[in-house]
Amino acid sequence: MEDGGALERIAAALERLAPVAAPPTDWLAHPAYVWEGERARTVPVLDALPLEALHGIEAQKVGLRNLCARLASGAAAHDALLWGARGMGKSALVRACVADVQRETQNLALVQLAPGTLPTFPALIAELAGVSRAFLLFIDDLGFGAEARAEMLALRSLLEGGIAPRPPHIRLVVTANRRGIVERQDTSGAIHERDERDDALALADRFGLSLGFHPADKDTYLAILGAYLAPLGLGFDAEEAMAFAIQRGNRSGRTALQFATELAGRAGKRL
Numbered sequence: 001m002e003d004g005g006a007l008e009r010i011a012a013a014l015e016r017l018a019p020v021a022a023p024p025t026d027w028l029a030h031p032a033y034v035w036e037g038e039r040a041r042t043v044p045v046l047d048a049l050p051l052e053a054l055h056g057i058e059a060q061k062v063g064l065r066n067l068c069a070r071l072a073s074g075a076a077a078h079d080a081l082l083w084g085a086r087g088m089g090k091s092a093l094v095r096a097c098v099a100d101v102q103r104e105t106q107n108l109a110l111v112q113l114a115p116g117t118l119p120t121f122p123a124l125i126a127e128l129a130g131v132s133r134a135f136l137l138f139i140d141d142l143g144f145g146a147e148a149r150a151e152m153l154a155l156r157s158l159l160e161g162g163i164a165p166r167p168p169h170i171r172l173v174v175t176a177n178r179r180g181i182v183e184r185q186d187t188s189g190a191i192h193e194r195d196e197r198d199d200a201l202a203l204a205d206r207f208g209l210s211l212g213f214h215p216a217d218k219d220t221y222l223a224i225l226g227a228y229l230a231p232l233g234l235g236f237d238a239e240e241a242m243a244f245a246i247q248r249g250n251r252s253g254r255t256a257l258q259f260a261t262e263l264a265g266r267a268g269k270r271l
Contacts, residue, residue: 030044031098034111035137036117050100060093068097068136069104071171074134074169080211081175081204082173083176083210083212085216087254111135125167135169136173137170155203221245
């Protein structure tokens with residue numbers, strides 16, 4: 001009996017030392033999640049600007065918002081590719097559209113894939129397949145080049161051509177800064193460069209919705225800035241605004257928001 005008691009005490013001690021198993025993810029409880037490869041981290045509050053606060057991308061707002069609404073309603077919906085100029089609101093638009101639809105229905109959640117988790121994509125699909133909720137899976141800032149080629153090829157296969165079907169209530173939205181993902185002109189170059197371009201085009205073809213984001217010209221940049229400042233009753237000097245953009249190397253919605261933040265801060269106001 002003494003030996004048995006000792007074994008029981010050892011077993012109990014080992015149980016106390018063992019890590020507590022994480023509870024299963026409640027895919028119905030939160031507006032957003034981050035998929036970390038083996039499990040999801042919940043996001044109780046989705047960080048998103050109001051849709052009306054995004055300026056200079058009106059057509060893109062309509063296109064992606066409509067897709068999110070269709071997906072949430074159970075209607076047929078495309079996978080979406082948001083491509084083009086940095087700082088023009090691609091990632092912000094994804095969050096804003098999902099949050100805007102969630103004001104009407106909670107039947108849509110955003111699931112962002114953390115970097116490096118694409119190989120576990122099938123496991124995520126399997127986990128979500130039986131959940132009675134629509135999911136928009138979000139891959140932000142897709143990379144290109146030799147190092148990212150394997151990831152791009154894997155995504156292409158997962159989007160179309162794989163033997164495992166993807167349920168209709170699960171769709172993808174991918175952002176990419178590289179304009180060349182949708183350009184089709186044939187230019188001379190090294191074989192590996194042509195292969196890389198062909199791979200990018202083959203991937204782009206698998207998205208039913210493709211939305212381009214283009215650099216802002218001077219008038220658009222100043223109009224975006226004005227739209228941020230007008231509700232605060234603040235004006236701005238156009239020359240100073242342009243100098244601010246030149247310092248940062250681009251005219252974009254992000255740069256306009258940064259300058260608006262600077263001016264609001266000077267005035268002691270919240271943006």
